[in-house]
Amino acid sequence: MASYSGFLRKAPASRLKPFFDARNVDVPEDFDWESSGRGKAFVRAIDDLLGELPxxxxxxxxxxxDLLASIADAEGMIAAERICAGQGIDIExxxxxxxxxxxxxxSHPQIVDRVAAETSLMRRSGGKGWASFQLEDDGKPWALHDDAARDAFLRDVLEILNVASHRRNEADWFRSIRTNPITGEEAEITQATIYVEDRAESELAFGPSATLERHLVQKVVEVGLACNPQARIVEVAARGGKKVRDQCAASFAKHFTPQSAVPIQMPRRAVLLDxxxxxxxxTIEPADGISRVEVSSLxxxxxxxxxxRFEKRGEDETIYQFLERRFGSMSPLRSGGWTIVAATLRIFLEPRDGKRARTLTxxxxxxxSTTVPNKTETDRQFVFGLLERWHLVAPPRKDLDLIEDVD
Structure with missing residues (x-):
């Protein structure tokens, strides 16, 4: 966890003073909140104030x-912007x-925990303990605000995690806003953090008699959920392996969108459309069984x-040839100020093993974001291998552990 000394140095004095006042820290009237350019002396002065507390x-x-310092970075700021936008809290x-x-x-202490949960989810997106699932677009709304569905989903999660009936638990549902970093488009996300009382651990600590004693420390496990109904995507962060996350996603579909088919896990990779x-x-190898590949839309x-948006219609020229013929130097591919934000590829497969030729889109x-997960597992692995070879997706992230246990 990050040290709070750097956090104190960077925090504005106009906010630090009321923070310590609200926590009944006895600060002298002449305390210099701008002391020594916020160097080590300033941090030592704060530590001296804290040292006078019980x-x-x-x-x-x-x-x-320490908690505030641990999320005081670029990802923590994005998380705060998302959560505050969803809660109507103005941080402009x-x-x-x-x-x-x-x-x-x-002013909003509960929001800090939500920002911490969102920051952790962002840091682990694409890594171990995290999975994203695509549900089919059946045109029907999700029942995300149905209390009965939420309660049933919580019961399922407790059963999936094999939580004993006497363990305490709590589900915190909230709204956040995610903004596309390129287009500025906003997507409303419904999130949940499920807190589950885990087995207690025995740790050594000094007791009232100033001697070492063994104490029981009650642990809490977190399960994170982020739902994007517009894109029909659900993210699950839960320890316990792929089986646990698959079961959580299946339970989500059962209770919140029962009309949909079983959700399909979708790998999350940065898309490299440049x-x-x-x-x-x-680049195509003989073993691929591919006759040709085309970019059908940009x-x-x-x-x-x-x-x-430009789509390839005729068979006599590529979309690149069309853009050059129609726009020349003014083509969005050549002129400044234009960014590619989406593309569709069509991969034409040769007939193989008695099967007819087919096309993967x-x-x-x-x-x-990618529609690769809408294919079969074999097709997904095949297509992702091609996208990596063609430098259209970033390499997979190294495995990361799930959201840490917290006391």
């Missing part, structure tokens, strides 16, 4: 500062992530906020 209170306040004009987190700690700015050389977004969207 031991238990001192530990609690330092733990709170605040002086950076330290100012935002201190404001939340003062590769398609020039007509690509799709979507563009301009710095002025305009969208443009794959759509890629920034920053990390």
């Amino acid at each position: 031991d238990r209170r001192q530990d609690e306040l330092k733990a709170e500062l 004009g605040l002086e950076g992530v330290q100012d935002v987190l201190l404001m939340l700690a003062l 590769t398609l700015r020039a007509a690509p050389d799709f 979507d563009f977004f301009s710095t002025g906020g305009e969208f443009a 794959v759509t890629l969207r920034t920053p990390n």
Whole structure:
């Protein structure tokens, strides 16, 4: 966990003073909140103030500062923006992530836990303990706000995790707003963090008599859920392996969108669409069984906020030839200010093993969306191998552990 010393140095004095006042820290009237340019002397002065508190209170306040420091980075700021936008909390004009987190700690303490959960989910997106699932678009709304569905889903999660009936649990449902970093489009996300009381652990600690004693520490396990009804995507963060996450996704579909088919896990990789700015050389090997590959559509977004979509219609020219013939140097592929935000590929497979020729259609969207998971597992592995070879998706991330257990 990050040290809170750097957090204190960067936090605005106008927020630090009321933070410590609200926590009944006795601060002298002449305390210099801008001391020594916020160097080591300033941190030592704060530590001296904390050292005057009773031991238990001192530990609690330092733990709170450590938590704030652990999420005071770029990802924590994005998480705060998402959560605050979903909760209608205005953070416009605040002086950076330290100012935002201190404001939340003062005025919206529950939101800090949500920001911490969202930050953890972001950091683990694409890694071990995390999975994203695509549900079919059947045109029917999800019952995300149905209390009965939420209760039933919680019961299923407890059963999936094999939680004993006497263990305490709590589900925190909330709304956040995610913004596409290129187009600025907003998507409303319904999130849940399920807190489950885990088995207690025995640890050594000093007791009232100043001697080492063995204490039981009650642990809590978190399960994270993020639902995007527009894209029909559900993200699950849960320890216990692929089976646990698959079962959580299946339970979600059963209770919130019973009309849909079983959700399909979708790998999450950064999409590298700049590769398609020039007509690509799709390297094909004989073992692939591919007759040809074409880019059948390109979507563009301009710095002025305009969208443009071009689709290949005729068989006599590629989409690149069309854009060059029609627009020349003014083509969005050549002129400045245009970014490729989506592309569709068609992969034409040769007849094989007595089967007819078929076509795999794959759509890629920034920053990390792909329709590859809508294929069979064999097709998904095959297509992702091709996309990596063609430098259209980033390499897979190294495995990461799930959201940490917390006391």
